[in-house]
Amino acid sequence: MKPKLSQWKELLAARHKKKTADEKNEMEPSERGATDVPYVDIWQEYGTKPYWFAGDYCLIRETVYPLDYQHGCYRLGALHDVHRRWQEASFSHPLSCRGFAVSDLFFFDTETMGLSSGVGTVMFLLGHARVLGDRIIIRQHVLPHPGAEVALYQSFLSDVDYTTLVTYNGKAFDWPRLKTRHALVRDMVPKLPAFGHFDLYHAARRLWKDKLDSLRLAEVEKHILQIERDDDVPGFLAPMIYQEFLQTPHPDRIMPVLRHNEQDVLSLIALYIHLSIQLLEAMQISDPREQLAAARWLEAVGETAAARGVYEQASSKEVKEAQAAKWQLSLLYRRERRYEEAVAIWRDLFNHGSASWKTKAGLELAKAYEHHFRDAAEAHRYAAAAYEAWRSLAKASRQGMEKEEQEWRKRLERLTRKKNKLGK
Known part of the structure; x- marks a missing residue:
């Protein structure tokens, strides 16, 4: 009984500490502890402010882009046109944003201390972008030190509509790791819901698994979206850079990683635009392999009428994929x-x-x-x-x-x- 009573004592003490901290936050919402944030003036120059919660803080950086910003082969404001076309589309699809506003979509990417999904893998950066009616806003929630995860997840979960996250391999990577870390502080922050339904990695795999040697986002950027990154930090260096930042927490130490993450979330917007166009204009896809893959995907989600039209178009071409398109069309006819x-x-x-x-x-x-x-x-x-x-x-x-x-x-x-x- 003694160990159990000791655990209850620690739990009650933690809850009391949380309540006291929350009351203190309510009384002093923005001014408190600014002098406790190292290099706070420099952070402000980078558009970054501290976010205080439960006696600690995280950092939130905000960057704004115009709608006509060109990222690779797409103007990012084209998301508005894609959104309109999804509302009018004659078929439904897992990538369709029908029923959502453009601003409901949160393009989300993380940076972690490793690839493992274990408890010891810290997520030190949560970045997301939203496309509004007149601009694009990117917010990045930065963990200034390992003990500030309560503030990090409170800031993120109170800022994001997490049911409409758009990620790249988020269902297998980002979200499980987020759930693991969230479990450690779940008594002190909002509940984590089920994951949303826009994972662009699975879409890329559907269309380009036979076209690209690798489906890493960097490869999709280069070969599909025509995005070339200059002076970008490779993602695998992010954990080492963050470790150096923890030793000397100057903003310049971690800014290369923040810029890398910023480009990642912009690429998610461009990729969602491209994938949507490939589905909405599947009849006009010039690459026969992609056209056949798009038709198979439409058929797989039950949109046989849309798939039939694409198969018929693909089967009329003088390419080797035409026979595969004819075969798929014949199987569809057989089922009907x-x-x-x-x-x-x-x-x-x-x-x-x-x-x-x-x-x-x-x-x-x-x-x-x-x-x-x-x-x-x-x-x-x-x-x-x-x-x-x-x-x-x-x-x-x-x-x-x-x-x-x-x-x-x-x-x-x-x-x-x-x-x-x-x-x-």
């Missing part, structure tokens, strides 16, 4: 029980495609003629031809195909019996 249209595509792939397409299309033709058109002879003809194409591929691969071989033989034997029965 539009067998005549599906069969026309399968015949085209069977007659003009590679051995792989001949195998896949021939098998689908065999299934369609056996089960839908009830024509065993035609089903057997396509199955036999598809089997021969499959055998040539199996020999070339030099891998064990015993199970598939058995399936092919069972199909052919069944169709032979059906064909002979009808012949009698």
